[in-house]
Amino acid sequence: MTKKDIINLLETIATYMELSLENPFKVSAYRKAAAAIERDPRALSEIEDFSEMKGIGKGVNDVITEYVETGRSSILDDLKETVPVSLVQMLKLPTLGPKKIAKLHKELGVVTLEGLKAECVAGNVSELSGFGKKTEDNISKAIDELLTRPETYPIEKIQTFRKIIEASLDEITGIDRYDIAGSARRYKEMSKDLDFIVQTTDAHSVAEALVNLPFVKDVVARGERKLSVVIAHDLDQIGVDIRFVTAEAYHTTLHHFTGSKEHNVKMRQIAKSRGEKVSEYGVEKEGELLTFESESDFFSHFDLPYIAPTMRETGEETDIEVSDIVTLDDIRGDLHMHTVYSDGAHSVREMVEACIDKGYDYMIITDHSKSLRVANGLDEDRLWQQIEEIKKIRPEYPGIDIYTGTEMDILKDGSLDFSEDMLKELDYVIAAIHSSFQQTEDEIMHRLRSACENPYVRHIAHPTGRLIGGRAGYAVDFEKLIQMSKDTRTVMEVNANPRRLDLSSSVIRNSGLMLTVNTDAHHTQHLEFMEYGTATLQKGLIEKHQVINTFSREDFREWVKKGK
DNA sequence: GCCGTTTTCGGCCCGACTGTTTTCAGTCG
Incomplete structure (x- = not known):
């Protein structure tokens, strides 16, 4: 039994609860508890009382205690009774979340990816309320891709993709500046996709130029502010999200889409505790929207030192002394x-x-x-x-x-x-x-x-x-x-x-x-x-x-x- | 399920986009 086993247990429970349409805040509580344990520097043997950790109360503590003492979890066992294990796999399909999966399971009785694919082909999915022909096609396509395409790519490959895209962004007229964002900017070991922030006053024509690039294989979403495409290189395909942004919002948008999600949540909590509100457009303070000249300025608004993208992961980076971290x-x-x-x-x-x-x-x-x-x-x-x-x-x-x-x-x-x-x-x-x-x-x-x-x-x-x-x-x-x-x-x-x-x-x-x-x-x-x-x-x-x-x-x- | 200088209830981060709907739920990051 290691800390990792406990973290896995709590995250598994969260996923199963999600699929059984449990209160999202309860699901989130289990995930936060898992994160709290992961952040804690102590080994399992050194932890006497889990409930002393912030984010772990009586409920989760009981679950951990049962698991440590017996190697089992009755809550997880119960969840597994009602939620087939293969539904967990469906969460990996883009556009499918717990609510849609629950409905597919309840209405059509699907329990496997193959079964879901068959229902799509038979046209039964589009008959459900809230589902249509397009959703059915998307699910069908996503199943095919899940079975053929890797979910994440190693950092070396991500950097190759990055260079290909940057070479094109350098050539497109109307782009005032751009930056990589997302997990690639944070130098994560494995990434699912690439994110770019593009400053332009003419998002429409920049988007048009982008979708016509020869390596763009598919356009997943295209709005006024966001473009999502799939690009291909050699035998690999990967999703790329591009955000179009004005000069004023550039740095807050860059910060926002650099993430991580946990880091952003933490920043918004800090803002909220001061009666302010953070979004990609800036910091809202007393009805006024503040924007910044740099990410450094954004951090110093919250009395924080500059936190490098690489460190923006768990949220704890806002609590520690970062000035001595190696560069x-x-x-x-x-x-x-x-x-x-x-x-x-x-x-x-x-x-x-x-x-x-x-x-x-x-x-x-x-x-x-x-x-x-x-x-x-x-x-x-x-x-x-x-x-x-x-x-x-x-x-x-x-x-x-x-x-x-x-x-x-x-x-x-x-x-x-x-x-x-x-x-x-x-x-x-x-x-x-x-x-x-x-x-x-x-x-x-x-x-x-x-x-x-x-x-x-x-x-x-x-x-x-x-x-x-x-x-x-x-x-x-x-x-x-x-x-x-x-x-x-x-x-x-x-x-x-x-x-x-x-x-x-x-x-x-x-x-x-x-x-x-x-x-x-x-x-x-x-x-x-x-x-x-x-x-x-x-x-x-x-x-x-x-x-x-x-x-x-x-x-x-x-x-x-x-x-x- | 967790938490508390609004402390035992009522919140819990915020916005874009799609698809199906006809005003919005679900998903995503």
């Missing part, structure tokens, strides 16, 4: 990158010059070690050769500290790819798992422990091995890993590659870990991935002092020299 500008060096010695695309010298262009004070060359043959890992001889090369070119680049290093494999049995005699010759050692991902949690944790306990290993790269929207990664016990990291003073990496973002923001949040954020660049262009890494740190509400590559040149030099 991209705080990063002074990149501690994990590859060269042509292993599987990188550039020479040591090219990587050095690229890091100088980034304005870094220090960098570490960390090619793969010998066991990683697919990546042309370095044996001792070639590593020595690289050490000599780095020593030789250092005097040419006084503006940056170039450290020697390795990304050493942690082998299947927990042994390390280089001996301590070799490691002591390096300035900096990273350890990482690149093989035998299918091992048990005990075996994986044994390998990680062995690396952490080595006196020369300073940080663990991409600690879970996951790929976002791809493979899950190997079996890591996070509680143990965090303790291990602290006990051995071994830093954990947030790998900034947008396919990885490993550790993830949810793992580092409230962890108290010492971290480092690195691009793992295999190409000079990959050094730009740092923005994804710092976005992940911000989502984890990580402060500057927790990230070793925010250290000044001198402090970092000292930190490297001192060792563990």
Whole structure:
């Protein structure tokens, strides 16, 4: 039993209640309770009384207590008696909500997606009051799409879509300015769709230009202020919402459609408590509509510091001190990158010059070690050769500290790819798992422990091995890993590659870990991935002092020299 | 179901758009 199990239980109950047309505020109470538990930094064993949390009262506390003690929930069991599990799936169909689903279930007896599809084809859905031919077609189409199209896309793909759309927005006349909004602006790991805010005085013709773009496959909604389309690229399709806005409302609209939903709710509650009202058009105060020159101004109206989009998630970001949260500008060096010695695309010298262009004070060359043959890992001889090369070119680049290093494999049995005699010759050692991902949690944790306990290993790269929207990664016990990291003073990496973002923001949040954020660049262009890494740190509400590559040149030099 | 310097009832964030309706319910973000 973990906190996650309790959160899942409360959210499942909320969904089932929604489908049984329970009071929406009651449904919302269960969701808020789940969110309160998720926000709480304590482990399950440390929580004595759930009802002390704001948002959890006697009712939900009883549900949790029953579940913790018996592993069951009578409320959920009762709900499952009346609501078929497959109705939950129907909530994923756009345009279908609990009320319509309940009606379809009650009137037509549908319990599965296939059954609903059949009723659409037979024309029975359009016979129901409140339903028409168009609704029937939309449901039918949505079922087909649900079965063929992924629900969400990983951040890397989202950014590809983003660039395609932005290239077109740059070309359309009548657009005064635009910005990405929504979860993509918040650098969420997975997003369902893309949102853009477009400032224009001629929404009609801009919308017309947009719907005629060659990659626009479908127009879902088209009003005066909003356009929803589906775009296609390669084999992927994704929804795009575009809001048309005047100059005055630009920043409040951008804020509104950046979300998250929870953040917006929180902002509106804050406004309401002051007798004001927030909408995308501005802040209504004593009958007057205030607008702002920037999002910063909007926040400061509520006596809040600027809260970066990446942090706008749960609503708690308005309650905490955000001024110490790490930003991209705080990063002074990149501690994990590859060269042509292993599987990188550039020479040591090219990587050095690229890091100088980034304005870094220090960098570490960390090619793969010998066991990683697919990546042309370095044996001792070639590593020595690289050490000599780095020593030789250092005097040419006084503006940056170039450290020697390795990304050493942690082998299947927990042994390390280089001996301590070799490691002591390096300035900096990273350890990482690149093989035998299918091992048990005990075996994986044994390998990680062995690396952490080595006196020369300073940080663990991409600690879970996951790929976002791809493979899950190997079996890591996070509680143990965090303790291990602290006990051995071994830093954990947030790998900034947008396919990885490993550790993830949810793992580092409230962890108290010492971290480092690195691009793992295999190409000079990959050094730009740092923005994804710092976005992940911000989502984890990580402060500057927790990230070793925010250290000044001198402090970092000292930190490297001192060792563990 | 939760909450309370309007405190044990009556609120709970706000607006756009669609489709079906003929003034608005449902859904979405």
